[in-house]
Amino acid sequence: MDFVWTQLEPHLADVEKPARYIGLELGAQRPEHGPGTVSWLLTYPDTYEIGLPNQGLQILYEILNERDDAVAERAYAPWGDLEGVMRRERIPLFSVDTHRAAGDFDVLAFNLSAELTYTNLLNCIDLAGIPVRAAERRPDHPLVAAGGHCTYNPEPLADFLDFVVIGDGEEVVSEITEVLAAWKASGRTAGSRAAVLRELTRIDGVYVPSMYEVDYDGPAIRAIRPRYPDVPERVEKRTIADLAAWPYPRRQLVPLTEVVHDRLNVEVFRGCTRGCRFCQAGMITRPVRERPADQVRTMVADGLRRTGYDEVALTSLSTADFSGIESVVRGIVDDPSTCGQVSVSLPSLRVDAFTVGIAAQIQKARRTGLTFAPEAGTWRMRQIINKLIREEDLYGAVTSAFSQGWRRVKLYFLTGLPSETDEDTLGIHELARNCVEIGRTYTKGVSVKASVGGFVPKPFTPFQWFGQNTVDELHRKVGLLRDATRRSKGLQLTWHDPKATLVEGLASRGDRRLGPVIEQVWRRGGTFQEWSEHFRLDLWLEAMADHGLDLEWYVYRHRTEAEVLPWDHISAGLHKDFLWQDWQDALAEVGLPDCRWTPCYDCGACTGYGIEHVVASAVAPAGGSQGTGQDLSTGHLPGTSVPVELRSRRLVGASR
Amino acid sequence: MTLRSHQAEQPERREPRAFEARPAQQAQRCRVRFSKLGKIRFTSHRDVARIWERALRRAELPIAYTEGYTPRPKLSFGLALSTGYESHGEYLDIALREASGRVELNELPRRLAAALPEGIEVQAVVALPEGAESLQQAVTSCTWHIDVGAALPAAVAHAMAAALAAPELVVTRQRKGRSVTDDVRPAILSAEVLGGTTIEADLATQPRGLRPAEFLAAIDPTWRAARVTRISQWTQVGGARREVIDLPRAATPPPHAEVRAS
Numbered sequence: 001m002d003f004v005w006t007q008l009e010p011h012l013a014d015v016e017k018p019a020r021y022i023g024l025e026l027g028a029q030r031p032e033h034g035p036g037t038v039s040w041l042l043t044y045p046d047t048y049e050i051g052l053p054n055q056g057l058q059i060l061y062e063i064l065n066e067r068d069d070a071v072a073e074r075a076y077a078p079w080g081d082l083e084g085v086m087r088r089e090r091i092p093l094f095s096v097d098t099h100r101a102a103g104d105f106d107v108l109a110f111n112l113s114a115e116l117t118y119t120n121l122l123n124c125i126d127l128a129g130i131p132v133r134a135a136e137r138r139p140d141h142p143l144v145a146a147g148g149h150c151t152y153n154p155e156p157l158a159d160f161l162d163f164v165v166i167g168d169g170e171e172v173v174s175e176i177t178e179v180l181a182a183w184k185a186s187g188r189t190a191g192s193r194a195a196v197l198r199e200l201t202r203i204d205g206v207y208v209p210s211m212y213e214v215d216y217d218g219p220a221i222r223a224i225r226p227r228y229p230d231v232p233e234r235v236e237k238r239t240i241a242d243l244a245a246w247p248y249p250r251r252q253l254v255p256l257t258e259v260v261h262d263r264l265n266v267e268v269f270r271g272c273t274r275g276c277r278f279c280q281a282g283m284i285t286r287p288v289r290e291r292p293a294d295q296v297r298t299m300v301a302d303g304l305r306r307t308g309y310d311e312v313a314l315t316s317l318s319t320a321d322f323s324g325i326e327s328v329v330r331g332i333v334d335d336p337s338t339c340g341q342v343s344v345s346l347p348s349l350r351v352d353a354f355t356v357g358i359a360a361q362i363q364k365a366r367r368t369g370l371t372f373a374p375e376a377g378t379w380r381m382r383q384i385i386n387k388l389i390r391e392e393d394l395y396g397a398v399t400s401a402f403s404q405g406w407r408r409v410k411l412y413f414l415t416g417l418p419s420e421t422d423e424d425t426l427g428i429h430e431l432a433r434n435c436v437e438i439g440r441t442y443t444k445g446v447s448v449k450a451s452v453g454g455f456v457p458k459p460f461t462p463f464q465w466f467g468q469n470t471v472d473e474l475h476r477k478v479g480l481l482r483d484a485t486r487r488s489k490g491l492q493l494t495w496h497d498p499k500a501t502l503v504e505g506l507a508s509r510g511d512r513r514l515g516p517v518i519e520q521v522w523r524r525g526g527t528f529q530e531w532s533e534h535f536r537l538d539l540w541l542e543a544m545a546d547h548g549l550d551l552e553w554y555v556y557r558h559r560t561e562a563e564v565l566p567w568d569h570i571s572a573g574l575h576k577d578f579l580w581q582d583w584q585d586a587l588a589e590v591g592l593p594d595c596r597w598t599p600c601y602d603c604g605a606c607t608g609y610g611i612e613h614v615v616a617s618a619v620a621p622a623g624g625s626q627g628t629g630q631d632l633s634t635g636h637l638p639g640t641s642v643p644v645e646l647r648s649r650r651l652v653g654a655s656r
Numbered sequence: 657m658t659l660r661s662h663q664a665e666q667p668e669r670r671e672p673r674a675f676e677a678r679p680a681q682q683a684q685r686c687r688v689r690f691s692k693l694g695k696i697r698f699t700s701h702r703d704v705a706r707i708w709e710r711a712l713r714r715a716e717l718p719i720a721y722t723e724g725y726t727p728r729p730k731l732s733f734g735l736a737l738s739t740g741y742e743s744h745g746e747y748l749d750i751a752l753r754e755a756s757g758r759v760e761l762n763e764l765p766r767r768l769a770a771a772l773p774e775g776i777e778v779q780a781v782v783a784l785p786e787g788a789e790s791l792q793q794a795v796t797s798c799t800w801h802i803d804v805g806a807a808l809p810a811a812v813a814h815a816m817a818a819a820l821a822a823p824e825l826v827v828t829r830q831r832k833g834r835s836v837t838d839d840v841r842p843a844i845l846s847a848e849v850l851g852g853t854t855i856e857a858d859l860a861t862q863p864r865g866l867r868p869a870e871f872l873a874a875i876d877p878t879w880r881a882a883r884v885t886r887i888s889q890w891t892q893v894g895g896a897r898r899e900v901i902d903l904p905r906a907a908t909p910p911p912h913a914e915v916r917a918s
Contacts, residue, residue, distance in 0.1 A: 005695075010882070013740040018698035024773050026710075254710060256696065256773060257703045308710030308771070341727070 005099035007091045015081045019257035020048035023074075023096035026254035026307065029061070030098050031071035038180045040064050040072040040173075041095055041105040041142070045112070045120035046530065048076040048096075052253060053261040055315070056148060057111050059248040060169050070177045073097040073105070077120045078127070080528070086127060093127035102128035106180060108142045112150035112157075115507035116500065116530035119522040121146070122160060132519065134162050134210060139188045143180070143197075151207075152237075152284055153459040153567040156507050158209035159515035162193075163200050165207075166570055167237030167284075168270075170246045172205045179203065201231045205238030212569060214512055219553045221511060221564040236571045241611045243270055243289045247299060254307045263311035263345065264303045268296055268328075272317035273595045273613070277386045277586050278375070278414060280458035281317055283579075284572040286605035287613045288596055293324045300332055304342060313345045320350040320358060321596075323617035329361055348373070351389045356400040369408035370401050376417060377427025383591045385417055386582075391431070398435045402442040409435055409448050415477045416455040416469030416501075418586060425477045428452065429484040429491075436490040449492045452481060454501030456508050460572040462582035465559040468505040474498035499537045503529065505555045506540070511566035514554075517543040575604040594620070684752040685784040686761055687791075688768075689901040692743045696775030701736040707773060708748060714771040717759065720751040734791030734889065734900075735798070735861060741868070743886035747791050747900055749784060780901045794891045794900060797845055797860045800868050804853040805882025813849045819875040820847060827874045840866050840874050847871075856887075 012018035033039050042061055044051025051057070057074065064072035073095035078086060085091065093102040102108055108128055110121055122132050130141050137144075146157065147165035154164040165172055183196040197208045211231045215222040226233055240246060252264060269290040272282040291299075300312050312332065316322065332344050344362045349355050351372045359370060374394050375387045382389055398409055413428045432450040439446030454474040457463045469477070478495045485493045507514065520543040521529075521536075528534040544551060559565065561580055568576075578601065585592060595601055596613055597620040606612050692704070699707065709729050712719050721727035730751035737743050752759055765778040772778070788794075804812050819825060824839040843866035845858035859866045872879045890897040 012698050017700075018739065019700065019703055022695040022698050024695055024775065026773065256699050256707055258706075305716075306714070308713035310713065341721070 003099070004091060004094040004101055007089060008094070008099065011082070011085045011089065011091075015085065016079060017049075017257065020076070021078070021082065021096060022256070023099070024256060025052075027249075027251040028097055028253060029065050029073075031065055031073070033071055033100075033104075035184070036069065036181070038070045038107065038177045038184060039105040040070065040107045040109055040177075041075050041102050042072055043075040043077075043093075043102075043108060043110050043124055045077050045110055045117040045124055046114075046528075047079055048255075048257075049259045051076040051111075052255050052259045053265070054111055054113070055249065055265055055267065056169065058253055059246070060109075060173050061253075062248055062250060063170060064173055064177065067174065067177060069181045070174075073100065075102060075124070077124055077528075083123070083127070083527075092129050093124055103130065103142065105142050106184060108144050110144075110146040110148075112146050112148040114530055115150060115504045116535075118157060118507055118518050119526050119529055121157065122519060122522040123527050125160065126522075132522075133159055135159070137162070137193065139190050139193050143193075149281060149284065150507075152280070152570060152572055153509065154207060154209060154570070155512050155566040156510040156514040156518060158212075158512045159519070161209060162197060163206055163208045165238070166205050166235055166572075168240045169238070170240050170248070172203060172238045175203045176200060176206065198228065198231070201226075204236055207235040207570065209512075219550070221566060223564060224566075224569045234569050234571050236609075237284065237573060239287075239573070239605075239609055239611060240270075241289070242614065243267070243291045244295055247291075247295055252303060252307060254309070261313065263313050264300070264307055264309040265313050265315050266296055266299045266303065267291065267316060268314045268319055268322045268325075269316045269614075271613075272321075274318060274321075275386045275582075275592050275594060276375070277384070277462040277582060278417065278455060278458075279317075280461050283461050283574060285317070286573065286603065287611060289614045290323060290616055293322075293328055293616065296328055297331055301335070301337075310341050311343045311345060313347050315347055318348055318350055319346045320352075320355040323615060326358060326361070329358055333362060351397050352393045353396040353400040356397050356404070359401075360404050369410060370406050371410040371412065372397060373412035374431060375412065375414050376420075376424065377413065377429070377431050378424045380589055381417060381420060381424040381427065383589045384419060384586045385414070386586070386591050388591050388593070391434075394431060395434065395438060398438050402439045402446065407439070407443050407445050407447065409439070411435065411448065411450045413450060413452045414455045415452050415481075416474050418463060418466045420469075420477075422477075422480060425480055426484055429481055429488070432485070432491050433488050436488065439490070446490050447492065448490060449494065450481075450485070451494045451496075452478060453496040454498050456501055456504045458508055459565070459567045460574055460579070462579050462586055464509065464565065464579065465561070465563075465583055467558040468501075468555050470556055471498045471502050474501060497532060497535070500530075500532070500535055502551070502555060503535075503537065503540050506544075506551070509566065510554055513547070513549060516547050517549060520546065571608075573603075573605040573608045575602070575608075578603045596620070684754075684758060685788075686750050686752070686759075686764070687782050687784045687788075687901060688748045688750060688764070688778055689780045689903070690746050690748065690772075691777045691779060692737065692746055692775060693777075694742075694775040696773060697740055697742045700739045701733070704737075704746075704776075705731065705733060707776065711768060711771040711773075712750070715767045717750075717764075717767070718753040720753045732790060735795055737886060738867070738869075738884070741884040741886060745779075745886060745888050745899065745901075747795075747889065749791060779903055782901055789891075791900070795861050795889045796892055797858050797890045797897070798886055799888040799890070800855075800857050800859060800871075801850070801883075801885045801887055802855045802857060802868050802872060802881050803883040804855065804872065804879050807853055807876075807879055809849075809852050812853050812855065815876045816847060816849055816855065820844070825874045827870065829870050829873075838864070840870065844871065853882075858890075 012021060042057045044054055044057060061072045061074060064070040074097060075093055075095050125132050125144055131137050143162040145163045146161050147169050151164045151166060179199050183192060200206045201208050201211055211227050212224055213227050214224050269288055271285040271288040273286060273288055274282060276282055304312060329344055332342060349372055351374055374389050376382045376385055401409060411432055415425055428450060432448050435448045436446055457466045457468055475498050481493055485491050521539045524539050526536045526539040596615055708731060720730040722730060732749045734747040737746060761781045761783060764781040768778045825841040826837060826839050828835055828837040843860040843864060845860055847855060847857040850856050857871055859871055868881060868884045872881055889900050891900050
């Protein structure tokens with residue numbers, strides 16, 4: 001089955017970074033294919049460097065290969081130079097494990113983590129020699145599937161995907177495999193494709209777009225209905241109740257060439273109930289399911305020994321919230337078997353001094369930079385987005401950081417948030433500038449970098465009804481901040497391209513009518529859209545116009561409560577009326593504390609599925625920010641001593 | 657990109673380690689000869705360095721580290737092999753930590769075999785005496801097998817003969833970002849057509865080295881190497897040339913047995 005390798009090999013010397021296409025990683029498998037096994041090609045629709053570390057695909061790769069009736073291999077999007085060679089020489093998309101053609105697999109399954117990869121998904125299907133439109137596929141073509149966070153609104157890709165998995169994949173891949181094994185055994189006869197897809201709709205968490213019909217009322221959606229009585233009206237997401245039962249990846253892949261997040265990754269919990277209203281990941285992955293601390297320790301120790309990595313990341317949406325985080329971190333750092341050569345990274349720091357204390361344990365030397373995400377510049381705005389960080393929390397964290405030797409602080413912010421005023425936008429500058437002031441009292445070489453991203457409203461968040469800011473408005477806000485920061489020494493501003501934010505917003509909340517738009521952008525060469533040098537707004541605008549679709553309708557307008565949303569037939573467990581109430585609370589500037597340690601608000605995620613939070617600690621972490629143990633009546637507590645003297649609160653614009 | 661905040665990364669950082677205080681931390685140095693064959697030839701020189709660092713940790717060898725805030729394992733690689741080239745003789749010097757007791761060198765190939773990826777194989781390990789020359793200093797020339805691929809065998813033989821008969825071979829090539837024009841003929845120690853389109857060439861690495869691609873370009877600028885394999889790296893010992901580490905005869909791979917991964 002080395003057919004593709006012999007074709008590929010003579011050309012690899014001519015392409016950039018050819019090690020991306022050879023496989024051979026530690027942990028890579030070369031499974032035996034056979035008539036009795038369902039073969040999955042797990043594909044990441046971006047480059048190898050970005051796709052290889054994806055933990056979701058690695059987990060499924062292992063689970064499937066452990067089964068007797070399944071095999072799994074991996075593929076990644078070829079970079080443009082190799083794609084040119086592949087098209088010229090008629091080399092199909094291939095697995096990196098055994099260099100088998102993608103068309104020889106039973107399922108081509110994609111991970112979708114970012115909207116701007118949608119055109120790459122079409123390109124991969126096409127390179128596999130499969131018709132991009134599901135309706136044109138024959139029985140001998142692989143089934144094309146997708147999972148991952150973007151599939152909570154699968155509608156823009158409805159024309160191209162045979163089936164979609166909503167939620168955690170650990171259990172459902174096996175259930176799908178069993179259905180497909182029977183189909184494969186029956187010989188995949190003509191007409192059986194529709195039958196097997198219908199069969200798949202019986203599995204919870206599996207959505208088959210072709211089994212649903214959408215009625216329109218002008219630009220609006222009147223209803224989304226199943227075509228057949230046995231097809232469910234709503235597809236519920238899958239949730240694994242106990243992370244301890246899934247200690248994966250057991251054998252994390254160690255690449256031979258450079259990739260992002262090139263380190264051991266151990267997931268310490270899944271789900272987040274901080275309730276940040278802009279954050280789709282936090283909403284759709286509820287409830288919180290912690291991995292037992294002992295299992296974390298074992299996975300770290302075994303993983304380091306097996307991989308030879310000298311760095312481990314404890315991953316989750318907010319790792320400082322993990323019960324017993326301090327003792328786990330100390331255990332890793334002080335483990336005598338690693339001679340102190342192992343470093344720990346916490347990929348998402350909470351904004352408070354407690355968290356900096358943990359960071360200080362890890363990083364006893366060479367404290368160069370720390371990153372925090374206050375997300376918004378004013379307390380009013382942070383109440384609206386429910387990121388309940390007081391100024392004291394941020395300044396406390398920053399003071400703690402600078403006083404303990406860190407010199408660089410990076411701050412992440414969003415702009416274009418609901419009801420954001422220029423004062424809120426400029427609050428970003430003020431917060432950042434105050435951080436510089438704090439730093440100056442400790443060190444001369446202080447550097448604060450504020451990174452600003454345009455806000456994209458996401459499905460299954462309270463902000464799903466909010467009309468995204470226009471490109472011009474985002475440019476204007478970025479301009480305000482640029483003007484304000486221009487004269488601030490020690491403060492640097494970086495921002496995400498508002499044009500890319502527009503396309504993300506389009507795909508994020510789009511419906512099936514976007515299918516032809518995505519197809520046209522792809523056909524005209526718009527791949528690797530998440531790479532700024534390849535991003536082509538003109539192609540998107542042209543395609544929207546050619547298909548009579550309106551950006552105002554899809555991106556910029558506010559939605560109403562009664563409106564049928566394109567993803568209403570999908571369920572993340574969250575009650576729509578809970579989300580609407582939370583949206584109303586947001587507009588009323590009312591914050592909502594974390595439900596892990598406070599009474600339930602009945603969002604629906606636990607009760608609907610009969611599952612619960614799995615949290616080892618009954619109390620919130622000491623000193624934790626965001627509604628855990630603080631008085632949140634104001635964002636700026638009177639009488640509390642602020643660590644250093646700060647400039648008075650006034651508008652930067654007014655001070656010039 | 658609204659979820660970016662959750663990926664807020666921290667820069668890598670390491671603690672200084674306890675043994676830094678000790679003055680002499682390396683008691684033992686060894687030189688490893690290894691092959692790089694098959695699919696793995698598409699990894700870069702930097703990739704190979706990273707692969708070795710991880711493999712040595714996986715094999716739990718007591719590697720010595722540099723001192724300072726970002727300790728690096730004390731490894732030194734020989735002459736870089738271009739991405740895409742294969743080799744029957746690559747070299748690496750490893751410093752081991754004193755505190756760990758002596759490591760049995762005979763066991764190393766076996767211990768490392770399990771930790772290294774397919775295509776990289778340890779052929780021999782020898783102890784390195786105090787004050788031994790570095791690989792960069794020691795190696796004076798390399799033997800290469802260069803397959804010109806698309807060219808006609810008769811044309812290869814003819815062009816080779818003509819080029820070698822000339823008193824000088826002046827070419828312009830890039831060195832450190834600058835164009836340099838010089839005579840490369842002295843760097844071609846020997847060259848012959850082995851048969852077909854494969855050339856065996858001994859190319860000097862000092863004082864001024866010549867790379868296989870530059871060698872081909874000097875003979876015929878239209879040629880492209882289809883496959884390049886480093887066969888040997890030579891050092892001068894008492895006026896005679898010797899391989900940096902000689903392999904027992906039986907272990908020397910026949911030049912055309914191209915081991916391919918899977």
